[in-house]
Amino acid sequence: MSGEAKPSTLEAARASLMRSAALKPFEYLVWLPLPLLIFLFPSKAFLLNEIAILALFAVSLDLILGFAGIVSLGHAAFFGAGAYTAGILAANGFGAPLLGLAAGGAAAALLGFATSFFILRGSDLTRLMITLGLQLILLELANRFSGLTGGTDGLYGMTVDPIAGLFSFDLTGQTAWFYSLTVLFAAFLFARRLVHSPFGRSLKAVKGNRRRAAFLGIDTNRRLVAIYTVSAGLAGLAGVLLAQTTQFVSLDVLDFHRSAEVLLVLVIGGTGYLYGGIFGAVIFKLMQDWLSGMTPQYWQFWIGLLLVAIVLVGRERMTGGLGRLAAFLPGRPARRAAKAPAAGGEDAP
């Protein structure tokens, strides 16, 4: 069995694997301009902050949905766990933002770990029901223990300290935006590193063919528990950000619509390549902002219409259509234009 590979094959293999993990030009295009947005739209700081938080939440869901193939309709459970942890801490005199982040992330991760054992078996439908059920349980617990959570009134009296004692959360929302963006960036780097590691690739194998993955010697249950825990922790961080930057937590953080919304974001942005969460969050929030400005009562109509269109037509065909349109522009090779966008959404639902 001691054959040796041809040097050319070995080199090609190494180059190919390095290429697939290397930073791509579009990634710089995504991250470099982001901090500047606040100077372009100073009045939109709160919207930008919400986008960063939703993006982080969506990236966390993508880790289980796009990489491990676990569907969830209850991801808000972890968002809410993070938000309430940070909120209750800040309402009781522990207002240091980084402490809140650490505690909220850890609490959500712990909850993720504890509930991960329910999603190991069963079909997509069972997982949808179980995740949804766990979130409902958490919502009612938060409602019941109103002494701690404020119940339906919400949690008032949070005092969030300045970040590192230097940057206080002001009324312009600038600090909030930079804070959320920084956490999103750090969490994203972490997630990106993770999905390109052997661990991350093994998740894709589990998603692609769980049976065969086991026959490569992969302990599929352990991998799923691990990624579910990580995903829950990151969702918790998103919840912490919302709590700290708005200095308020209500039962809304555990609501069903939040779980549905983040799934919708991934449907818009695409799963399995991490940036779908960011693109989806930007598109979703901008549309929400724009549409609710035009028709405050009926904006969900248009979001719903978009969702139906995406699912019926398929994102690939929509972006493919754009590519074909672009082919009519001078000086652009048709095939490349049509192929490029499709590379992003490899798991279009």
Add this chain to the structure above:
Amino acid sequence: MTPVLETIDLSRRFGGLTATDHVSFSLERGARHALIGPNGAGKTTFINLLTGALRPSGGQIRLAGEDVTRLAPDRRVKRGLSRTFQINQLFPEMTPLQALALAAAEARGTGAAWFSSIAADEPALARAAELLDRFGLAEFMDEPTSRLPYGRQRLLEIALSLAGHPEVLLLDEPAAGVPEEERADILKIVAALPEEVTILLIEHDMDLVFSFAERITVMVNGAIFAAGTPAEIEADRRVREVYLGEGGDE
């Protein structure tokens, strides 16, 4: 010498049907052994029991002398028991290179690492490249598996099972569904499998069985019906009747 793989009184019932009927079977180290039998004889059920895809209703399975009857499939793989599938079980979105590198890393125990890069895992990379070369997959290394010609997918199926340097390899109908013109590639690969790997071949193709096997076990109705060298099996009138005879396709 202890057999590398052994079953003692192994049984599996599905309701009223006994798919595996008190099978005591052993595989010597380095063997080239074939398991044949008419359709529905219980060959695949037997393989599924050996690998842990199914739990037995009774009996014991020993791998290198140790009881593995209750071990999960991935644990048995870690102990050197690998298999291929009759119907390809591949990763459609991954390229052969990605899948092989992952399989090799997994066998080395680096497959669960969170922050290393698989491109920096030299032994895994070398193993993947070696298998790509050996199985004629090098030119397809960056193609998503779903786009490979069927014969190449079949080869990848075998390559994946070898990535972890298994001690025992169960080949479940490696030539199943492969078009005639690609069949020779499969036969060549099977014939050239490393000597030190113990192989149990389940196959319908009698050319392949008789050219490959040093011992043959015939299974009928979930039980061992006959066992012997290819010459003995060929000469056994009862085997000819149930299986090798004309219209013996059941």
